[in-house]
Structure formats: structure tokens, C-alpha cells
Amino acid sequence: MTQLWDFSGGIHPAENKHLSTTRPIEQASLPERLILPLQQHIGAPAEACVAVGERVLKGQTIARVPGSVGVPVHAPTSGTVEAVSMHPVPHPSGMSDWCIVLTPDGLDEWAERDPIADYHSMDRDAVLERIREYGIAGLGGAGFPTNIKLRPPKDRKVSTLILNGAECEPYITADDMAMRERADEIVSGLRIMAWILRPERCVIAVEDNKPEAIEALKKATENTQTEVVVIPTKYPSGGEKQLIQILTGMEVPSGGIPADIGVMCQNTGTAIAVSRAIHRDEPLISRVTTITGRAVSNPGTFEVLLGTPVEHLLKQAGLDEQQLHRLILGGPMMGYTLETPGVPVVKTTNCVIAATAEELPAPPPEQPCIRCGMCAEACPMELLPQQLFWHSKAGEFEKAEHLNLFDCIECGACSYVCPSSIPLVQYYRAAKGEIRIQQAEHLKADRARERFEARQARLEREQQEKEQRKKDRAKAAAEAQAKKQAEAERAEAEGQPADDRAAKSTLVEEALARKKAKAEKAAASEAPTPTAPEAPDLEALEKQLSQATAKLNTMQSMLEDAKAENADNVEKLERAVAKNHDRVKRAEQALAEARN
Numbered sequence: 001m002t003q004l005w006d007f008s009g010g011i012h013p014a015e016n017k018h019l020s021t022t023r024p025i026e027q028a029s030l031p032e033r034l035i036l037p038l039q040q041h042i043g044a045p046a047e048a049c050v051a052v053g054e055r056v057l058k059g060q061t062i063a064r065v066p067g068s069v070g071v072p073v074h075a076p077t078s079g080t081v082e083a084v085s086m087h088p089v090p091h092p093s094g095m096s097d098w099c100i101v102l103t104p105d106g107l108d109e110w111a112e113r114d115p116i117a118d119y120h121s122m123d124r125d126a127v128l129e130r131i132r133e134y135g136i137a138g139l140g141g142a143g144f145p146t147n148i149k150l151r152p153p154k155d156r157k158v159s160t161l162i163l164n165g166a167e168c169e170p171y172i173t174a175d176d177m178a179m180r181e182r183a184d185e186i187v188s189g190l191r192i193m194a195w196i197l198r199p200e201r202c203v204i205a206v207e208d209n210k211p212e213a214i215e216a217l218k219k220a221t222e223n224t225q226t227e228v229v230v231i232p233t234k235y236p237s238g239g240e241k242q243l244i245q246i247l248t249g250m251e252v253p254s255g256g257i258p259a260d261i262g263v264m265c266q267n268t269g270t271a272i273a274v275s276r277a278i279h280r281d282e283p284l285i286s287r288v289t290t291i292t293g294r295a296v297s298n299p300g301t302f303e304v305l306l307g308t309p310v311e312h313l314l315k316q317a318g319l320d321e322q323q324l325h326r327l328i329l330g331g332p333m334m335g336y337t338l339e340t341p342g343v344p345v346v347k348t349t350n351c352v353i354a355a356t357a358e359e360l361p362a363p364p365p366e367q368p369c370i371r372c373g374m375c376a377e378a379c380p381m382e383l384l385p386q387q388l389f390w391h392s393k394a395g396e397f398e399k400a401e402h403l404n405l406f407d408c409i410e411c412g413a414c415s416y417v418c419p420s421s422i423p424l425v426q427y428y429r430a431a432k433g434e435i436r437i438q439q440a441e442h443l444k445a446d447r448a449r450e451r452f453e454a455r456q457a458r459l460e461r462e463q464q465e466k467e468q469r470k471k472d473r474a475k476a477a478a479e480a481q482a483k484k485q486a487e488a489e490r491a492e493a494e495g496q497p498a499d500d501r502a503a504k505s506t507l508v509e510e511a512l513a514r515k516k517a518k519a520e521k522a523a524a525s526e527a528p529t530p531t532a533p534e535a536p537d538l539e540a541l542e543k544q545l546s547q548a549t550a551k552l553n554t555m556q557s558m559l560e561d562a563k564a565e566n567a568d569n570v571e572k573l574e575r576a577v578a579k580n581h582d583r584v585k586r587a588e589q590a591l592a593e594a595r596n
Contacts, residue, residue, distance in 0.1 A: 002229050005249040007242045009380040010234040011413045013170050013333065015209065020173045020292040020299045025181055027303050029316055033082060034102040034307030035344040036073055037089045038063050041143035043070035048084045048100055055080050057111035059283050061133075062100055071135045071145050075102060076285040076305035078109040090329055090346055094339035102307065113281040124196050127278065134277040135284040135347075140164060140175070140267030141240070143348045146274065149266070150196050152259040159262040161199040162247060163190055163271055165206040165213065166231065166238035169331030172351040174288045175268050177301040179206065179213035182272055183220035189271030190226060192278055197264065202226045204268070205243055207233045235333065236411040240265045242380050254407050269350075289345060291317040293354035295324040304345050310352055311341035317354075325357040332360060333412040367420035375414035375424060381407050385414040389424050392431035397438065400431050408432075466564055541594055545587035552580040 039045040046063035056062055056075040063073035079102045087099040119127055132147035152158055163186065167175040179186060186204070194202050204221070206214050208230050217228045231237055231246050241252045243265060250261045258264055269287060276282040285306055292299040297318030304313060310329075327338045330351055338352075353360070375385035384403055391400035405428060414424045559573040 002227060002247075003249075004229070004231060005246055006232075007237075007245045007380050008382045009378045009413060010236065010242075011378055011416055012233070013235055013416060015233075016171050016292075017173050017176065017209070019171070019294075020290050020301055021177065023300055025177050025288060025301045025303055028305065028308060028313060030077065030104055030106065030305070031308050031312040032103070033309075034076055034079075034104065034305060035087050035309060036062070036076075036100045036102060036307040037087075037344065037346055038073060038098045038100065039089070040073065040306075040346040040348070041071055041137035041145060043067070043145055045098070046070060046073050048098075050081050050100070052081050052083055055105075056102070057109050059113070059281075059285060060111045061283075062102075069145060069148065071132055071137050071147075072283075073100070074135050074283040074285050076307055077102075077104045078107050079104040088340055088343050090338070090343045090349060092336040099344070115281040116278050119192060119278050120195065127192070127196060131274060131277060134273075134282070136270065136273045136277060137284070137347050138267055139269035139273065139287060139347060139350070141348070143346075146266070146270055149264070150193060152197075152264065156259040157262060158197045158199050158259060158264045160201045160203065160248060160264070161190070161194055161197055162243060162263065162265045163202075163204040163268050164238060164240070164243055164265050165204055165210075165217070165268045166243060167210070168207060168233070168235045168238035169333050170235075171292050171353050172290055172331050173292070173301055174290045174350045176210050176213050177290075178272060178288045179210070179268055180216050183213075183216040185272045185275045186217070186268050187220045187224070187226065187271075188279065189273070189275035190266075192274050193266060193271065199264075203247055204228045205231055205247060207231055207237060209233045236380055236409070236413065239380065239409050239411060241409065254404055284347060287345070287347065287349065289313070289349055290351040291354070292351065293328075294356045294359045295320050295354035304349075306346060307344045309342055309344055310338065313345070313352065314341060314354060319354055323356045324354055326353075326355045326360050326362075328353040328355060328360070333416065334410060363423070364421045366422050369420055369422060372419060374417045374419065378413040378417045380411060380413060381409060383408060385424055388431075389422065389427050392427040395434075397431055397435050401435055405431060405435070470561065538591070538594055541587065541591045545584065545591055548580065548583045548587045552577065552584050555580050 038048065044065050044067040046065045048063045050056055050062045056078065058075055058077045060075045061072050062075050062081070065072060082101040082103045084098065084100050086096045087101070088094065089097045089099065091097075116122065116130075128147045128150060131150070132145065136146045137143040138146060138149070165175055165179050165186075167173070190202060190204070202225065204217055204226060206217065206228065208214075214228060214230055221228055229247060231243075236242055237246060240258065244258055244261075244263050245251055248261075248263060250263070252258055252263075253260055273284045273287075277284070286303055287306065288301060289304045290299075290301050291313050296314060297320065299317060302313060302316070310327075314327075327341060328335045329338050329343075329349065330336065332353065332355075335351070335353070369386065369389065371386065373386070375389075376383075379385055381404075388400050388403055388405055388408070391397070391403065392405075408425075408428050410425050410429060412425050415422065415426075418424060555573060555577045559570065559577050562570045562573055
């Protein structure tokens with residue numbers, strides 16, 4: 001017999017599971033339209049890859065995720081894309097999000113399918129990619145992408161693979177009915193996941209209040225090494241960390257994941273989805289969902305297409321709106337009240353409870369804490385709910401975080417036993433949200449500070465480089481001046497002119513003399529036609545262009561330095577540059593004409 005352990009705390013609320021287990025799983029009828037949210041899992045939201053008015057086939061990908069954390073969305077049936085718009089989605093806040101609205105055509109026409117005959121011959125990464133491309137996310141929790149969960153860190157070997165069939169929360173029977181009727185598919189999916197992970201031990205855990213499911217699983221696992229372990233009924237034994245402790249005696253470290261201790265948990269519904277993706281080439285387009293509560297006349301378990309409005313399922317289950325008091329998505333412990341029945345079924349929708357006022361009455365008014373300690377006794381995580389409540393209510397979030405607030409699994413056991421009717425879990429959720437907001441703001445501020453410091457460093461570096469260039473120019477000018485002075489002194493010592501001023505003066509005088517001679521010659525000429533103009537002096541024009549270009553470059557350099565230093569003479573230098581630029585153009589034009 002397999003050894004079992006126990007976890008601290010826990011409660012035994014009324015189960016009320018018999019309401020929806022009286023008949024087999026039914027196929028939900030096709031609604032007039034399907035509403036498919038682009039965000040149905042943890043990770044980046046998908047992006048629509050179909051256009052309004054386009055006809056799609058069953059199983060066709062209609063939205064893809066650009067990043068690696070996320071899974072696509074597929075068409076649950078054939079039909080026409082009616083819209084891509086905002087629509088209310090399942091969320092505690094009643095928020096709206098982007099959805100693809102699909103109008104079924106009733107033909108239920110499949111896209112091309114390609115089942116895998118033997119996945120053992122494939123590469124494991126290829127099988128994981130198929131699991132991702134077929135939109136499979138965890139069906140028993142928050143919807144974490146299954147392909148990522150099946151790819152643990154390389155330094156963490158998974159030695160125990162657990163299929164969670166505990167389904168400990170009251171009212172919910174989706175997993176129970178699936179284990180009764182689809183045990184073979186569950187075992188098939190488990191084998192695929194075991195082939196990927198290669199664990200030493202495979203376990204299917206079921207609470208002892210599900211005898212039919214236990215019998216079906218034991219029959220499906222005959223002549224295999226998979227263990228079907230029956231555990232005592234106690235809430236929340238289906239919690240991942242609690243189930244691991246029950247089966248292995250090990251505790252997941254605070255802030256850690258099960259892979260840290262060599263364990264991985266998957267849901268039985270996820271195993272069915274994996275089996276269908278590999279063996280039947282079916283993406284995740286439907287799931288088993290419980291519709292229960294005393295406000296419906298025909299409670300039961302249904303195979304529901306994703307995107308089906310909850311109100312359509314309630315109508316099929318025989319909703320009596322006169323008796324309806326609260327509509328809860330999920331279980332009564334961890335679920336939340338729906339603002340509208342128009343929200344669609346998504347990948348994580350396992351139960352809808354239509355409760356009467358007598359069944360789930362409104363909670364009484366919150367009373368002051370009497371420090372009875374019952375919440376601490378019920379807490380399965382061995383936290384201090386009382387202190388967490390005080391710190392959360394007072395806004396002392398840092399103190400709450402130091403008391404391991406984020407280890408709280410929000411099971412609601414503390415709120416259930418509280419004699420003062422304090423909604424403890426709501427305080428914890430609010431505190432977690434505030435802490436996450438503060439962390440995001442701190443991260444944003446840190447990034448802004450890093451950008452500012454990088455900019456300041458860049459400006460300082462540029463200023464230093466500018467000053468260095470200025471020093472280099474000054475040094476070069478000083479060296480040039482010293483060289484010129486040395487040459488002048490040497491020329492004077494050799495009896496030559498101290499500079500070329502005399503030579504320049506001589507050249508000017510000679511040029512003036514030539515000009516005067518030309519004028520006299522032209523005046524003295526008696527020829528009826530003017531004499532041909534003398535050929536231009538190309539050497540003089542080239543020298544003039546060179547001097548004008550050099551002066552333009554000097555003025556541009558002075559202008560750049562003045563702009564960098566925000567000097568007062570920028571405008572004056574700009575005018576000088578423009579004037580010298582014109583001179584250069586005129587000199588270039590004159591030289592070009594002379595050469596032609």
C-alpha cells in the first residue's frame with residue numbers, strides 16, 4: 001500500500017457533488033455564436049490572424065501568440081468570423097477584453113487533420129511544439145501553457161509525475177465524470193507526458209469520494225506501472241502543493257515550484273487534451289464543464305465548445321431565473337460571482353453554479369476579529385492569516401510580504417471558518433495586487449533612473465571629447481605658429497625676407513602693371529574689331545579657389561564649436577559661412593569657365 005502523508009489545516013465543507021453526477025456527460029448544443037477571448041491562459045494574449053467576414057474551419061488557428069509564453073486559439077467549429085471586438089470575459093472584475101466572435105454555419109467542417117501514428121519516433125521538442133500549437137494550457141488551474149510546464153529547467157530532473165484527479169472543491173464534478181468515462185484517454189495522455197519527462201514514478205491521485213472514477217482508472221492502468229492512489233477527502237487536498245505533500249511527504253519551498261523537488265503535477269483534463277492533440281489531431285476547442293446548483297432543473301456535466309456563452313448552457317440545464325440568487329464561476333471556495341451570464345466558456349472554465357438564496361446566502365456583515373485563531377488552524381500553508389489580515393487592511397504591505405503573503409493559495413479555508421465573517425482572502429488578493437503595482441512602479445522608476453544616468457554619462461563623455469578636441473586644435477595651432485616663427489627666424493638669418501609680404505606686394509604690382517599695359521594696348525589699337533581676350537590665368541584662379549575653400553572650412557569649424565558651446569556669435573558665424581560659401585561657388589564657376 002502506498003504511504004500517504006497529511007498536510008496542516010484543511011476543512012470539510014458540504015460537497016454537493018451529487019447534483020451533477022446523476023447522468024453521463026452530455027454534448028452541449030451549438031449556440032448561435034461563439035465568443036473566443038484572445039486571453040485564455042497565463043502569458044501574452046493571442047493576436048487574431050483572421051479577418052472579419054472570413055470563413056474558418058473547425059480546428060483552424062484563428063489567433064496566434066507572438067511570444068514564447070502563450071498558446072494559440074482555434075475555431076471550435078466551422079463558420080464565419082463576425083467581429084473582433086471587446087466583450088465581457090470571465091474575470092472577477094467583470095472586465096471586457098478582445099474577443100473573436102464566430103457565427104457557426106452548422107456544418108462542423110474540420111480543417112485538414114494529420115494524426116501522429118507513432119509519437120515515439122518523433123523528437124521530444126517536436127511533440128512539445130505540437131502541444132503548444134494545439135493550444136493546450138492547464139485545465140485545472142490558472143491555465144499555464146502545458147508545453148512550458150513539460151519543459152522544466154535542465155538542472156531539475158522530474159522524478160515523480162502526478163495527475164491531479166482530487167477535485168476537492170464542492171459542487172465541481174467535471175474531472176470526476178471525465179475519469180469515469182474517459183479513463184483510457186487520461187492514461188494515454190499521461191503516457192505521452194511521461195515519455196517527454198521520463199519520470200521514475202507516475203501517479204494518478206483521486207479522493208476517496210469518487211469510487212466510480214477510481215474503479216475506471218484502475219481498470220485503465222492494469223498491467224502498467226502507473227499507480228492509482230486514493231487519498232482522504234479534505235479540502236484543499238487538490239491544491240498542487242498539498243497533493244505533493246500527501247503523496248511524497250515533501251514540501252515545495254517558499255517561492256519555489258514543484259520541479260525544485262523533482263515533482264510535476266498535471267490535471268486529468270489536460271491529459272485528455274494532450275492525448276487528443278497527438279492521437280486524434282484535435283486542438284483544444286472544447287472542455288468538460290459542470291453546470292450545477294439548485295436554480296437549474298437539470299444540473300449535469302457537459303462537453304462544451306470553447307466560446308459558448310454561459311447563458312446558453314444555463315438554458316440547456318433548465319435555469320429558473322426566479323430562484324437564481326448568485327451565479328458563480330468555479331467553485332464556491334475559490335470561484336467568483338459573474339456580473340453577467342453573457343461571458344463565454346474558456347479553457348479554465350470547469351464549473352458554473354446557479355445557486356439559490358438558501359443554497360449560497362449572502363455573507364453576513366463583517367465583524368471585528370476576535371483573535372480566535374481558527375483561521376490559522378485551517379490554513380493549509382501554515383501561514384498567519386490573522387497577522388496577514390491586519391497588515392493588509394492597514395496597508396502595511398511590506399510586513400505582509402515578509403509573512404509570506406505570496407505563499408497564500410487563496411483557497412478560502414480561513415474565510416470559511418472565520419466566526420466574524422471577515423472576507424480574509426479578499427484582503428489578501430487586494431494586498432497582492434497593491435504589491436505587484438508597487439513593484440511595477442519601482443521597476444519603472446529604476447529603468448527611468450538608469451536611462452537618466454546613462455544620458456548624463458553620455459553628455460559628460462561628449463563634453464570631455466569636445467574639450468579634448470579643442471585642446472588638440474589649440475596645441476596644433478601653437479605648434480604651427482612655433483614652426484612658422486622658427487622658419488621666419490631661419491629665413492631672416494639667411495638674408496631672405498622675413499615673410500612673404502614683399503613677394504606678395506611684388507606680385508600685386510606686376511599684376512597691376514600688366515593690367516595697365518593691356519589697357520593702353522587696347523586703347524591704342526585701331527583695329528575695327530575688338531581683340532580676343534587674353535586667356536585667363538588658371539593658376540591664379542586655382543589659388544583663389546583654394547584660399548576661399550580653406551577659409552570656408554575654417555569658418556565652418558568655428559561655427560560647429562560655437563554651436564556646441566552655445567556661444568553668442570553663432571548667427572554672425574553662420575552669415576560668414578554663407579558668404580564664404582558663395583565665394584567658393586563663384587571661384588568654382590570662374591575656374592570652370594576658364595577651363596572651358
